[in-house]
Structures are given as C-alpha cells and as structure tokens.
Amino acid sequence: MSIPVVDFGAYSLSEKDVTDEQLHNLSNELKAAFTEVGFVFLKNTGITQDEVARVMDISKKFFMQPDELKQPFSSKSFAHNPNHGWVARGNCFFRLNPRRPRDLKEAFHITSLHPDMKWPSSDALTGFQEIHTSFFQHCKDLSLRVLRVMSHSLGLDPEVFLSAHHLIGTEENGTALRSLYYQPVKNEEVKEGQLRCGEHSDYGTITLLFQNAEGLQVRSRSGEFISVPSIPGLVLLNIADLLQRWTSDQFISVIHRVLLPPAGDSGARQSVAFFVHPDHEAVITCCDGSDKYPPVTAGAYLKERLKYSYGES
Ligand SMILES: O=C(O)CCC(=O)C(=O)O
Numbered sequence: 001m002s003i004p005v006v007d008f009g010a011y012s013l014s015e016k017d018v019t020d021e022q023l024h025n026l027s028n029e030l031k032a033a034f035t036e037v038g039f040v041f042l043k044n045t046g047i048t049q050d051e052v053a054r055v056m057d058i059s060k061k062f063f064m065q066p067d068e069l070k071q072p073f074s075s076k077s078f079a080h081n082p083n084h085g086w087v088a089r090g091n092c093f094f095r096l097n098p099r100r101p102r103d104l105k106e107a108f109h110i111t112s113l114h115p116d117m118k119w120p121s122s123d124a125l126t127g128f129q130e131i132h133t134s135f136f137q138h139c140k141d142l143s144l145r146v147l148r149v150m151s152h153s154l155g156l157d158p159e160v161f162l163s164a165h166h167l168i169g170t171e172e173n174g175t176a177l178r179s180l181y182y183q184p185v186k187n188e189e190v191k192e193g194q195l196r197c198g199e200h201s202d203y204g205t206i207t208l209l210f211q212n213a214e215g216l217q218v219r220s221r222s223g224e225f226i227s228v229p230s231i232p233g234l235v236l237l238n239i240a241d242l243l244q245r246w247t248s249d250q251f252i253s254v255i256h257r258v259l260l261p262p263a264g265d266s267g268a269r270q271s272v273a274f275f276v277h278p279d280h281e282a283v284i285t286c287c288d289g290s291d292k293y294p295p296v297t298a299g300a301y302l303k304e305r306l307k308y309s310y311g312e313s
C-alpha cells in the first residue's frame, strides 16, 4: 500500500469555482482514496510551502523559549476556550495511545479566533497571531472544498457535510489548528514503548497535515504500518472517526502514529495539523439513511472521545 497523490488544482484556493466535469473527476479520485486507504496527498491546493514554513518558523520560536515565558499561554488558562494555547511536554493530555507512556512532544492549539483570545506578542514573536490566523483560514477554506467534493462523491446533497461546518473558528465548533514540536530525542531518556505520538485515529471529520520530517506511519488494511514520506508542498489529508461513522463506514479512518527518530538522529520534528470537526450542535446521522450508528451530536461525540482518551472532558 502507498498513499495516493491527487491533483486538487482544479479546485485549488486560487480557483473561484469548479466545473461539473472537474468535480466529477476529483470525486472519483478522492472516493477511491477515502474508501481504500483513508489517507491521500493533495497537490496544488493553493496552500503554499512558504506559508507552511512561516507557521513552523514562528511556532518554533515560541517553543524554543523557556517554559516561564510559555506558561502564560498555557491551555486551560483561557476562560473563553480551554482548548486554546500551549500544551507542555509531559502533559497528561499527550498520550494518544493510553497504553503507552506520554508522547514526546509539545504543542500550541488554536480553536477560537474570538478577539478576546490571548496570543504571544513579544518582539521575538512578531506576527505569531497573524500567521496562525491566516493559516487557519486557508485550512478552513480548503477543508470546506474537500467536504463539498466528498458529498458529491457519495451522490449526496452538496450541503450535507458543509451545513454542519458553519461555525469553525468559534466556541461552538471543535475544529483545531495544532502546531506540534517533537523535541530532539536522547535515547537514554526514553521510556520503554514511548513514541513521538502513540497509535490513534483522529476524532473529527477530516484532518489536514503538514510535516517537515519523516516518522509518520499509517496502518494498512492488512495491519502493517507503512511509513509516509514527508513531501514539501503537498497536503496530507485523512478521514477521521466521525466521518467514518457519518458515512456508515464507507470512508475509512485509519490508525496512525509517529515513531522516534532512528538512533543517532538528533533532529527535532515539526508538524501542523488542522483537525476539522462539525459544529457542536450538528446531529450526525448515517448519510446512507441506514441506522448502522445512532444519531449523535458532534459536541457530545467529541466530549466522549476526549474523556476516554485523556480521562477528562
Ligand atoms: O505529527 C504528525 O505527523 C501526526 C500527528 C497526529 O497524527 C496527531 O496529532 O493526531
């Protein structure tokens, strides 16, 4: 198995709209990837490698600061949104596979673009808010385009997924931009079984992923883990659990993980993930009209998943 590459140029962010024929072709290519692999590389999306590099550079400047300077931006310290902000390495939040020791990483989360949110703004971090906000918007725009193609590929009303994603960037929706920093690994400090990111599947509808180094592995249908290359300029897109449920298991959400670097590799690794979730109040019902899964609101589903994974809501 390898991850297919699909040219999204016809519906890139620089295109106003897509023709019926282009939509039809894109639908066919993406449907094959979503039903057989669950992951796909998109090229020519309109999100440029320069933008990705800017997000990673400014994030890295934030992460490289001493903890005292990051602490004021700690998640849970925001009254408006407990998911916004810095999550320190070693935080109990970071155990995507609860059977393994904590993941070796730290992160900065953005879920709300509410004007009252507090952002790092020291001279060294000039542009942090603007760079992240603009990237969030581009990821949102691309995700909505992908969701439109998806509903087309299943022969559904074009609005069926889109109408449940109106509130991205507000308190009423769980979509998150997560900038991740995997620190250099010193072998003598690693616990048995510890990874950069334990085995898991994502919770929402789709995830966009940008990475600057290898390490990601995806589990194939036959059960073996396949290494995914890191290809600058391409967007890695995967199906997450709620969309698998929504599509009555037609689209598959697959397990993935991030390995430790090979012995002797003392490099850090960065990635940026955009986890798309429907609006908290959206009711998710099997789109083929079956009752394979009972209806659930996206907010209740997310809360349950977080409780199970992290023992918190
Ligand atoms: O860093 C990566 O490449 C993947 C991270 C991931 O899968 C996640 O945070 O859900």
Ligand SMILES: [Fe+2]
Binding pocket: 200, 201, 202, 256
């Ligand atoms: Fe993931």
